[in-house]
Amino acid sequence: MKQFKRIKGTQDILPPESRQWAALENLIHEIMERYNFHEIRTPVFEQTELFARGIGQLTDIVSKEMYSFQDRGKKQITLKPEMTAPVMRAFIENKMYAQQPIHKLYYIASLFRQEKPQAGRLRQFHQFGAETIGSADPAADIEMIDLAVAIYKKTGLKDLQLSINSVGDPLCRNRFRKILQDYIRPNLNLYCEDCKKRFETNPMRILDCKNESCIKLNEQAPKLTDYLCDGCAEHYKQLKSGLDNLGIAYRENPYLVRGLDYYTRTVFEITSGALGAQNAVCGGGRYDLLAEELGGMPTPATGFAAGMERLLLVLQSQQIDMAETTGLDVFIIGMENDARPIIDKTLLKLRNAGYRCDQDLLKRSIKAQMREANRQAARYVLIIGENELNSGKFAVKDMSNGIQTEIKFEDIENFLEQQKLI
RNA sequence: GUGGGUGUAGCUCAGUUGGUCAGAGCGUCUGGUUGUGGCCCAGAAGGUCGUGGGUUCAAGUCCCAUCACUCACCCCA
Numbered sequence: 359m360k361q362f363k364r365i366k367g368t369q370d371i372l373p374p375e376s377r378q379w380a381a382l383e384n385l386i387h388e389i390m391e392r393y394n395f396h397e398i399r400t401p402v403f404e405q406t407e408l409f410a411r412g413i414g415q416l417t418d419i420v421s422k423e424m425y426s427f428q429d430r431g432k433k434q435i436t437l438k439p440e441m442t443a444p445v446m447r448a449f450i451e452n453k454m455y456a457q458q459p460i461h462k463l464y465y466i467a468s469l470f471r472q473e474k475p476q477a478g479r480l481r482q483f484h485q486f487g488a489e490t491i492g493s494a495d496p497a498a499d500i501e502m503i504d505l506a507v508a509i510y511k512k513t514g515l516k517d518l519q520l521s522i523n524s525v526g527d528p529l530c531r532n533r534f535r536k537i538l539q540d541y542i543r544p545n546l547n548l549y550c551e552d553c554k555k556r557f558e559t560n561p562m563r564i565l566d567c568k569n570e571s572c573i574k575l576n577e578q579a580p581k582l583t584d585y586l587c588d589g590c591a592e593h594y595k596q597l598k599s600g601l602d603n604l605g606i607a608y609r610e611n612p613y614l615v616r617g618l619d620y621y622t623r624t625v626f627e628i629t630s631g632a633l634g635a636q637n638a639v640c641g642g643g644r645y646d647l648l649a650e651e652l653g654g655m656p657t658p659a660t661g662f663a664a665g666m667e668r669l670l671l672v673l674q675s676q677q678i679d680m681a682e683t684t685g686l687d688v689f690i691i692g693m694e695n696d697a698r699p700i701i702d703k704t705l706l707k708l709r710n711a712g713y714r715c716d717q718d719l720l721k722r723s724i725k726a727q728m729r730e731a732n733r734q735a736a737r738y739v740l741i742i743g744e745n746e747l748n749s750g751k752f753a754v755k756d757m758s759n760g761i762q763t764e765i766k767f768e769d770i771e772n773f774l775e776q777q778k779l780i
Numbered sequence: 781g782u783g784g785g786u787g788u789a790g791c792u793c794a795g796u797u798g799g800u801c802a803g804a805g806c807g808u809c810u811g812g813u814u815g816u817g818g819c820c821c822a823g824a825a826g827g828u829c830g831u832g833g834g835u836u837c838a839a840g841u842c843c844c845a846u847c848a849c850u851c852a853c854c855c856c857a
Contacts, residue, residue, distance in 0.1 A: 473855075
């Protein structure tokens with residue numbers, strides 16, 4: 359028989375690994391609510407055009423990485439490759455601006471990008487993130503960075519690096535673009551092939567090139583932060599002093615350019631040395647023009663997105679276990695068929711009372727069942743065989759010390775109560 | 781799309797210049813006195829050595845192809 363395999367770039371998250379995921383998700387919910395962000399959930403797919411318009415036609419994501427298809431109604435559909443555009447779409451479509459002037463939203467979502475998989479990069483992957491829609495104040499950017507840092511800190515992660523930059527607004531960016539092109543043009547033929555292509559389409563990216571000779575050529579290159587307009591410069595200055603005020607360490611990286619077209623002013627990135635080549639664990643920034651681009655009223659906004667697989671990889675490399683491993687409170691071993699009703703009722707009663715309990719479902723020998731109880735790290739084992747059926751008492755074994763006592767069937771809950779397991 | 785690496789029991793891997801090479805550890809199962817775990821001991825189950833060709837008297841072991849996985853480039857979370 360043919361066996362099925364998962365699609366390339368996808369993963370099965372199995373126990374016990376799934377416990378790490380649940381712990382991380384719980385932590386995200388907790389911190390987000392603490393910062394007064396509220397969860398938003400959007401569909402896994404959207405009209406293709408939403409992403410083409412929102413993210414930018416020329417970006418790698420849109421031009422070559424989207425999972426797009428035509429549905430039976432001949433509509434162009436795309437599995438969402440990122441969350442900011444869908445969130446903004448939902449904000450506009452649901453007229454959320456009419457409820458109140460500012461919305462602080464967060465999400466945990468599965469995203470899809472058809473790239474070649476490698477360490478820390480999958481085709482179906484997960485991000486959590488937040489968006490503050492409605493505020494142009496640098497305070498919103500500061501809170502956003504603070505929020506991301508707070509979540510990482512809470513996981514116990516160490517050695518993360520925060521990089522920040524300002525990419526200005528379209529006016530100062532276009533002005534800078536010409537200045538930059540003028541600087542590069544005389545030496546353009548010395549740059550790598552990729553950069554030659556970028557020269558017209560996205561010259562800012564040339565500054566971000568990792569090619570050694572390009573890095574050399576760029577050493578004296580002008581920096582956008584030196585050419586910001588007054589408004590953008592002031593915004594950037596306030597961002598930095600705000601981070602200083604919170605004691606959040608950052609590194610200014612004038613060459614930090616993000617891959618999505620919608621960013622304005624603030625951009626930032628958090629990286630970890632513990633990862634391989636895909637070391638960006640979080641990226642974000644301000645996107646004041648996206649709402650208009652998607653057909654809404656001009657609405658300033660800022661946000662970030664963080665990769666959960668990558669975060670979990672770093673946690674693993676730093677040997678941080680977020681999911682406390684707890685064994686069972688009670689494991690019930692039965693040896694007689696007649697014990698079935700008592701086992702079932704006891705389990706129901708104890709589970710309702712909040713104890714973690716289980717039983718053997720394979721009709722195994724008592725020895726095998728004891729081994730199972732041990733494997734499950736059960737604290738107490740209740741044994742019920744012929745003798746116990748006759749006496750109306752469980753043989754109760756404390757697995758931590760091997761001491762065994764007898765407890766009446768109906769007294770078992772009181773007994774456990776006294777042990778203060780919960 | 782481009783390049784590198786790897787594919788042997790459920791898992792992690794040994795398998796020398798082609799000729800007891802089909803193995804180890806872990807895991808699983810069974811047993812080590814009557815109805816009792818962990819440690820220890822004994823035993824068992826489990827693999828057409830990714831797949832398909834080829835070379836050879838003989839191929840996990842060489843050659844070719846193919847598939848899968850993986851890492852890196854590009855880019856990104």
